[in-house]
Amino acid sequence: MDKLSKRQAEFIKNHRRHHYLVSFFRFMAFFSFLLLWEVSANLHWIDAFIFSSPSRILETMIYMAKDYSIFRHTGITLYETLLSFFLVILVSFLTATILWFSGTISEILEPWLVILNSLPKSALAPLLIVWLGANTRTIIVAGMSVAVFGSIISMYTAFRETDEEKIKLIHTLGGNQLQVLFHVVIPSSLPSIISILKVNIGLCLVGVIIGEFLAAREGLGYLIIYASQIFKLNYLITALIILCIIAFLLYQIIQNIEHHIRKNRNL
């Protein structure tokens, strides 16, 4: 490896050049957008009261950072999202396991799961408020309701797709169903489970924001509704940008976990 051939060096150089080019234009696109936005707001091409502008958003951020409200709202939304995410994973893992153990139970429940999964979950939120009250509990349940049914279905499907012959192997070695679950079904479903995690973290965030729209006094969802009602669009757009960052970071964390697992299992 100490001496690269000329063609290999050329290949690596081209590859890097392409990589830098992509990164450069990504940032360029972002900065030109910001610049255009700022300039059009300042020159009154657009109404800054409705469309805000990068400098006004920055001002709002600094202002909100000074009284820590920005951290409070972000922290609450993050906490609610993560909690509902973990509960979704726990509930869907346990349910999928039960369904996998008993073919009869899964056959009975399948149509109901499909109906619940296709139900628009935002329609449930008003009902949840009446049942559970306008509090954090409602928001977490709202977050879960968006993700949980789909997650159960996908996890159960992943369990069921386990190679029958591999299951047979465990039986030939004298193993029972529980050992089949731990030695074959879970390890071979791990890649699917990770992609379920990736989808669900985003869905939980959606559910939490829906919940906060209707039943919160804190959190980014509340901030968005509040700002739109008093026409403080700077606040609204600031909240949206923070949401973008949260969504990106959460996805990135799971991506890292995935990378780590793949490396450990040599996949």
Next chain:
Amino acid sequence: MTPLLEVSHVTYSYHTLSGETTALSDITFSVDEGEFLVIVGPSGCGKSTLLSLLSGLIPTEQGSIRLSHTPFIKHQTDIGYMLQKDHLFEWRTVYKNVILGLEIQKKETPENLAHVEQMLKDYGLISFKNARPSELSGGMRQRAALIRTLALDPSLLLLDEPFSALDYQTRLNVCDDVYSIIKKERKTAILVTHDLSEAISMADRILILSKRPACIRQILSVHFSDPKMPPMQRRQAPEFKHYFNEIWKELNTNG
């Protein structure tokens, strides 16, 4: 000598809503200790069903299967089963794969682990102990799968076309390897195959099944001039062709 395995009048049918299909009809045979029995028959004739019944993976409907005079009720740990593919788990190291059976049955005693260690040494896998299965060649994978089965020290070994997933050259080599390992460990084995040459090169006796519903057409004793001849040499022995023709004729008469 009393036989190790006695199968008498076993009949088995599959049930579906559209009807009943008889897979095996009135199968009777026995296997002596240390014997190598090969079962051949047209594909889809119920060979694998027979192995599943022998291993206790599916319960017998009619007839009886006895191992050393104990009637089986459910899966007997005394029986090792080798499947068509090696099914080594990529998320475990070779060693962890090989001791999977011991782990499942909670028999990870020092003696058993030492036995595994010795087999890994004897059959050339010791340096791959901590490797991933993907780093092994096709032949090595099959050997690892055999060690996994032998780790539980079964008295009867069932092999369900264990070479069918390999390419021809590997297949011949692995066939030799597996044969010598089974002989060295002094195991009784039943091998299922549709490859006639493979059957003749390994068997002490060959059981020929008919088309479905499968019944026994003939049980043929195989004798070579040197009883310890390995499979590869058997293929070149003059008796080989004779047996091949005999089985070929048997399989092709009356469809």
